[in-house]
Amino acid sequence: MSFRKQRIAFVYDFDGTLAPGNMQEYDFIPKLKLTSKTFWNEVKRRAKDQQADEILAYMYLMLRKAKENDMRVTRQDFKQYAKGIEMFPGVSGWFDRVDDYAKEKGLIPQHYIISSGIREMLLGTSIANKFTDVFASSFMYDQHGVAEAPGLAVNYTTKTQFLFRINKGVRDICDNKKINQYIEADQREVPFTNMIFIGDGATDVPCMRLVKAQGGHSIAVYKPKTSKELAEQLRSEGRVHYVAPADYSKGKHMDKIAHAIIDKVAAYWAAKKL
Known part of the structure; x- marks a missing residue:
């Protein structure tokens, strides 16, 4: 495996995906x-x-x-x-478990958030240090550090640009030059085939569809013990591969899906070496 191809990126929406409701x-x-x-x-x-x-x-x-x-x-x-934001079951231990399993398979795990919520709030959550980067809406501030106007708005369509930033390794949102440069597929930091997008609703559809179309993996989650109708609709329409309750505890369906995808990605690149 080349170094670049060993990276596997889990990319999450936040509201309704990692935590119930809106932040x-x-x-x-x-x-x-x-x-x-x-x-x-x-x-x-x-x-x-x-x-x-x-x-x-x-x-x-x-x-x-x-x-x-x-x-x-x-x-x-x-x-x-953000201190009062409660996560879905299992979220607190999810990242370390996923990382340990991915490393066992010879992969380098990364985690990202792409959210329409507020970046500054996300950086105040209990899981903020688990992410390689957080892409979300943010404000501009005056000389006293007080928010005075929107600085970046991330909506359901602009979310997709951040998938390409992860793919190409261009995480500076002000870098509009490199993100539009042609980069050979095998030179990109995280191949789409190594990308997993996890979201909960209609605003995540463009990201779900893009990752799936590029050979990656998309998962629709729903609040545990509630209707999974929307998530199943997304699967029936070909938007996602998998549907699971937003329970990230050890041994639950999400845990099993993550392990299966990690196994698949590791096997794919191992076979490429032969």
């Missing part, structure tokens, strides 16, 4: 003295009225409502708002 609903929205339903309804209304992107609309509304409530919002504040 803003744990601490941030309650501090605005709003219900989650009220906040998201206003986001949708404003986006529709202005024909605006819903991600930009919710980021704008976060800052506007914070100002109305005299809430100063800094990077550190966002991290603090």
